[in-house]
Amino acid sequence: MIKLIALDLDNTLLNSQKQISPANERELRRLHEAGMKVVLCTGRPINAIWNYIEQLGLTEPEDATITFNGGLVLDNTTRKVLAQRGMSKQALQPLYQFAKEQGVPLDVLDFDRVYPVNDLGSSIYRDKLNGKIDFEPRSFVDLPEQEYAKGILANTSAELDQLQRALPDSVKQQYHIVRSQPEILEFLPPKVDKAVGLADLLHHFGWDFSNLMAFGDAENDAGMLEKAAVGVAMGNASPEIKQIANYITTTNDADGVAVFLSQYFPKE
Template identity: 65%
Template sequence: MIKMIALDLDNTLLNSDKKISAANEAELKKLHQQGLEIVLCTGRPINAIWHYIEQLGLDGDNDYTITFNGGLVVCNNDKKSIFKRGMTRTSFQPLYDYAKQHGYPLDILDFSQVYPITDLKPSDYREMLKGNIKFVPTAFNDLPDESYSKGIMVADPAVLDHAVANMPAEVVNRYHMMRSQDRILEFLPLNVDKAYGLGALLSHFGWDFSNLMAFGDAQNDAGMLEKAQVGVAMSNATPEIKKIANDETVSNDEDVVAVFLQKYFK
């Protein structure tokens, strides 16, 4: 029985204008009022998507969000975490060395802010994110000794393709590397993805993946679509994601969530 619905944001729940349509909003609110858990799953921190949480009314004591692509599970009401997994500053040394050698930008995120690494090529991540999160430009060796959620490279798709193709094993084997968008390459702790965070949240409720429905479109959604009882790919999803999902629906500009949910729960 489906008890939880997990939703990627960009190019899934959000349309091309980065908005939740009225039809999607109404359907999710209806199911939430009927007792289903509605969980937004994102690579961003919760404050960067708070307006979507408010729009959907997901601010109760039992409402949660998967943030940092599974590295942090947060209770929406009090912003306290029920699950967290990060990395040390020294964990990023091989990635920093590779970026410096090849002239790539790098942003490193803790669980509340972004550190654009100033002794590397300038990054466009701030302009791409456009979210409510603090940016603290910092040289790599001056990063505080604390827990970090992930590293991010932002570049043209062809540049990232080249970076991935030529990445040394020391880097590849140290992180869970994923392409969340064409211009964004993310480096998370090994084995951490949205499914990892959802597994922790499902256990919190005493449930498992047989109780999960998930919607997504890109590489960083692969784990949750594969493990969910119902994994739904958008028609605008990548070919790889469509192969992983066990169902497919319309595009993110066609009230995708409402269309599928109305049909499924009919």
């Protein structure tokens, strides 16, 4: 039985205007009010998506969110950490060295803020993120010795294509690397993805992947679509993601989430 609906944001739940459509809001509120868990799964911090959480009414006891692409699971109302998976500053050294050799900017995130690595120049990440999170430029050597969520290479799509091709095995083996958007390449701790965060959350509720429905469109959604009992690819998803999914719905600009939910969970 499906008890939890997990939703990617960009190009899945959100339309091209970065909005949750009235139809999507209506269906998700209907199911949430009926007792279904509705969980947003994103690479962003929770503050950057709080407006969406409030719009959907996901502020009841035990409502939760998967952030940092599975690295952090939070209770929405108490902000209690339900699960956290990060990496050390030392683990980021190979990525920093690669960015330095390639002459490209690097942003490093802990679970509270972004550190633009200013000895490598500035990136487009702040504009792409467009969210409520502090940016504190630091040189790499001055980064605190603490746990980090991920590293980010943010650049034009064409530039990131070239950088991905140039990645040496010594870097590839250190991280779980995902292209969350055409202009954003993320370097996560090994084996961390949205499926890992969802496994933690499902375990918290005493459930498993047989209770999960997931919606996504991109590479960083592959794990959760593969594991979910019901994996739904958007009509605008990449061909690879459509192959993984059990179902394909309409596009994010055609209320794809609502269309599928209204058919799968018809009103009585």
